[in-house]
Amino acid sequence: MASRSLVINEFLYYLENNWNLIENETFINNISVFYIHEDIVNAIKLLKSELNNFKSEKSEKLRSRGNMKIEKILECISLIKQLKENKCWDKCPLFVSCNLNKVPKSENLLTLNFETIKLELKDILHKQQVQFNKVIETVENNKADIISLKNVIKTADINKPEVNTLKNKLNSNVVSDYSTEMTNKEGQNKNVSSSLWSDIAKSEDNSTPFSTVNGETSNNPTNNKQTGKKTAMKIIGKKVSNDCKLKADKILMKKSVFCLSNVSKCHRNDVMAYLTDNGIHVVSCYPILKQLNKMAPASTADVNNNNNSQTENKKTDEEESSTFRVCIDSSDSKKMKDPDIMPQHIIVREWQFNKKPETIVDQTKKDG
Known part of the structure; x- marks a missing residue:
């Protein structure tokens, strides 16, 4: 295995040893502050020469990102990624550092972070100070308007009782004017009526004054009927006592009348x-x-035979029929209307009291 040559480049040395942090934005920002522009450009030149030496077919065309330091750092990182993807990074020379002052330490990075935070805070405070100054300027500009508005409010509060008294005076004047106007109208009507009477018919003796005539009382029969109708209040007792001698003659109950038809x-x-x-x-x-x-x-014969008709009615009450008039306690109306209680096909309906035949009138009197 061929030995790898050594090349001095602190920037590439630092990137290789901290390759796991390249996706971190704070890491890239810190090294962009620490290293100068020339260090980053020299590292890009070395990587491009190594990439050209291998002449890989899979190598992509490089795109220039820009002249900013952060953009140059991203370009350098993309070159290293391309060499690693083509498995050429292990064949490249080892990048070392001969000046440890050019390699950032963790303490240096912390100080850099604090410096950037301070700058950001200063910028934020400066913006807030500018906005606050604008608010103060607007308040100062509107101070005169605010003072004048306060004076208006104070004067309005002072003049409130005066305004109320003026309102009361105005209302009293309106009422008095209205009353005087109404009295004047009544006087005018009286004068007009008297003048009309004098114009139409003149009395023979002018020395005698006119006699006052009282207004006619209305004899409207409807009014008399309405005033005459007074509903008497009825109270029904509820107390139950067995020892009391005072008892009701008959039990009062609410009654309901039904008609049963279609009965065999x-x-x-x-x-x-x-x-x-x-x-x-x-x-x-x-x-x-x-x-x-x-x-x-x-006729007279019918009047004389009333007793005979009553006896006949008693006989008809005992006859069989297919329709019956039933009077029950109103509390049992639900049972009467329940189809489960009534036999099949029997019709139950409430009794219609309009257009009563004479044979039924007597029976209703008996039912009370």
């Missing part, structure tokens, strides 16, 4: 029994029968 002909007792078995409190149940004879005008 049966007696009303059968309907009441079925409903009570299902927990429905039935107040009354009457059959609905078709009227064969049309209603005739009332």
Whole structure:
């Protein structure tokens, strides 16, 4: 194996020994500050000559990056990468250093970092100082406007009670003017009416003055009806006591009326029994029968036969029918409307109280 020659170049020596840091931006910035431009250019020349000596077919065309030190350092790093990729770096001479002062130490790098940080901080503080000075200038320029605005506010605060008194005076003047205007209008109306009466008809005796006439009271029947209607307040007792002698004559309850139709002909007792078995409190149940004879005008004979008609109604109540009028407690209305309780195909609907036939009026009176 042929021995490698030695070439003195502190920059390439430092790069080779710190190759793992080439991707670090702070490392590149530090060495750009430490080394001068000539050291970097000489290292590029050495690498290009070595690359030309090997004349590798895989070598790419080199591109000049620029004249800045950082750009030159990046160009030098790209040349070393190309030699290593072509496996020519081990055949290149060894780069050594004869002057250790040209090789940066870690302490030197720290001092360089601190110097750059100081410069950056100074730059930032300078920019902030400039902005602060601009703010002070704007405040000084607007100081006169601020003082004048404060004076305006103070004068406004001082004049607030005066403004309030002026407002009150203005409101009182407006009210008084309005009242005087209204009184003047009333006086004008009176004068106009009196002049009209005098123009139309003159009295024979002018010495007698006009007599005052009171306004007519309105006898509107609707107003009398409205004032006459007064709803009386009704209170229903709730106290339950077994020892009290004062008791209600009958139990009050809210009632609901339903119509059961499409029922196979049966007696009303059968309907009441079925409903009570299902927990429905039935107040009354009457059959609905078709009227064969049309209603005739009332006569003296009909009036005399009222007792006979009442007995006939009692007989019809006991007849079988397919439609029934059922009066129940309102609290059981949900049960009455429940299709699971009612037999199949039986129709249940609420009773319509408009257009009542005379045969049903008597029954509604009985139900209360």
